[in-house]
Amino acid sequence: MNLTLKIWRQKGPKDKGSMVDYKVTDISEHMSFLEMMDVLNEQLINQGEEPVAFDHDCREGICGMCSMYINGEAHGPDRGVTTCQLHMRMFKDGDTITIEPFRAKAFPVIKDLVVDRSSFDRIQHAGGYISVNTSGNTQDANALPISKHAADEAMDAATCIGCGACVASCKNASAMLFVGAKVSQYALLPQGQVEAVDRVKNMVAQMDLEGFGNCTNTGACEIECPKGISLENIARMNREYLSANVKS
């Protein structure tokens, strides 16, 4: 198929940036979206132009590095996938595809489609861990039975890949789904109880400091999340936050 691409080009963080049109031809429907971008870049290099910078790594939907905003949706039109798992069979010959970076105040653009998501790391530094030494001298793993239900629910929350699609999809650029998922993982497990009060307060404080917006329960994040992280996690975080503030 032949396609027209409208791609956000921005030389550097301080550059203004603009949409630029490109044509690609003979794209196979079996290609992944990023393989289509590879074709474009090879074409640009051979024409003596600068290729489009974009983040990507594992190309199997788990590292969370890829981050394109395609036709107005984070990770494009398919559901439950990252950009690298999006396939060209979702498009048709002659389509015009708009490709932008994930946009949010807390995700400044570095170059073209590459954004800086280190704000997510800083939220994790604020409390995304259980304070246990890595000596291995803990109790036997089976000494602490955990109900399958709680373990499965914690796992569902823990599958977040930290890509930032939730933020990019939210009209408020809120990071509540991301933070809610981490808070939930630990809130659901007995190991996480000891530090529960400080964890939720510190992580929420850092989230606010980074300039993420608030949640107005629109639910776009849940729909666009490639891992299907549920809105319940935001509710759980709100409960944890409320009870933490009542307790202290």
Add this chain to the structure above:
Amino acid sequence: MSVLDSKVPKGPLKTKWTDYKNHINLVNPANKRNIDVIVVGTGLAGGSAAATLAELGYNVKTFCYQDSPRRAHSIAAQGGINAAKNYQGDGDSTYRLFYDTVKGGDYRSREANVYRLAEVSANIIDQCVAQGVPFARDYGGLLDNRSFGGVLVSRTFYAKGQTGQQLLLGAYSAMNRQIARGKITPFNRHEMLDVVKVDGKARGIIARNLVTGEIERHSAHAVVIASGGYGNVYFLSTNAMGSNATAAWKIHKKGAFFANPCYTQIHPTCIPRSGDYQSKLTLMSESLRNDGRIWVPKNLEDVKAIREGKKKPTDLSEDERDYYLERRYPAFGNLVPRDVASRAAKERCDAGYGVNATGEAVYLDFASAIQRYGIEQAKIHGINNPSADKIYELGAAIVKAKYGNLFQMYEKIVDQDPYKTPMMIYPAVHYTMGGVWVDYNLMTTVEGLYCIGEANFSDHGANRLGASALMQGLADGYFVLPYTIGDYLSHEIRTGKIATDSPEFDEAEKSVKDRIDFFINNKGQHSVDYYHKRLGKIMWEKCGMSRNAEGLKEAAKEIKELRESFWKEVNVPGSANEMNPELEKAGRVADFLELGELFAKDALVREESCGGHFREESVEIGGEQAGEAKRNDEEFAFVSAWEYKGEPGDAVLHKEQLEFNEIELKQRSYK
């Protein structure tokens, strides 16, 4: 005497590690505060090492090319992690895990290292649970296990099909705790481009800030390389796009011997390639072989009909299918080790039985598992005389709970529903057992320079068993390196801060800058990918699943020529002082073009078949094992450690003879 000293402690195998720990030198907490350690790579090995070293009190700097440590490619490991817990009461023990690993590695690993790995494996599970890793559990709330290839017990712990992700996020959380305390300084979007040696000791690195292009100097009392494997030398592999051998190769060029480069793991269950534009291959976890049955049609007419779309795999009756692993290896069946399963798939496809358009695919079928689980579930739920649909529904639900994310991933890529039609799979490059040579302390042949995880060669011999990579990465990082490096650093307490304005740093920085300038100014005709794809093709065709002397000689020659062309004609757009992904790739491919040649050279020297290294000249001729790989213990029970001498072709071979005191060397039979 060999220049290689493995430094394996004396004494009985079972107490070596404990005795060693009891007698090493320690560093007092006040002195640790004055010692700096650099860790390159933040996957399971690097992440866990960084967290533990920081927790002990050292000042740690971590480096990764990704935008966050959480994205290292350990995250993509699916199936699980082995540990000798014997929770299932099926006879597992430290010794059995040790034995299985040595046997699975085709008797080409160091006994003492493997025993230590098996010994600390149980601690890993305790540690990870304490950190909040949500492993799968049964209804009683205890941890669940599954089975992996090459073993007869269930010792694999898992978190759905995302075990690597959960373990990495565990290590990342331990790092975050130390980052918050200021004990780890993370340098993300940074790439190490050289190591700096002062008076023979590793004292720092030169790194490029991938956002600004700035070249930085970082000093330390010891440097730890945890940068993963070199599977991307094949261009197409299950590695991440950015996975590279640059850190490992740079230290090789500065004196660290490179061991067994020819030991590569070609994983049997990956999604087949679909066209020339393909940028990478996707693994389907080995855990699928617990329930999936591998087959091709018995008759070539059916193969033809399937390729032409006239028949569907589900049209073929049981009699018309060849479950070739079950046929050839009745004892282990679909759960033979990876190297055996991969070669068997290649054998069938080479004979013309491949089931897709490229002729390079076999089926992995879940129909009987869905039936089996469905009937079991019907009983559990008290459903008498369940309909076929009900059985399917109940069975599919169990399969979904076990492998749901893998099935979804397959469907997104191939556009077929694996609950209804068998998956198509084919082997792909997945893991490299070879790597930087290290002694028992995980130190390379350069003092103060350590190498851990997939980047080293140490524990898997010529073939790695499933769910053992995660085990090794975390064992090295959490439980081994923190002890062994302490013994070395105890001699560094009087050294003081290492200066970065020394001639050694000047020189290393200059060579890094010169190379970058070359790339930017060269303005050749071909893109970096053009070269990488050509290198990959040579590697796959001549250094792939089966190798012969003639092909390997050709490969070495062709890679050398390709490298020469690369240095004349490579084209890198953009500038050095900005984010420039093409420039990053150019440096990595330049190193792969050297490593590939050493790979071919190593494979040529090893005139035996062992593990992932299959030499067509070395097969069993007669008897039950006819056609199987033939190892040659008399001549080749050694580790090949290569010393760099300017050109890959001039590398000098040093042999570390492997001694087996606990385990009798046997033909590896899975029949």
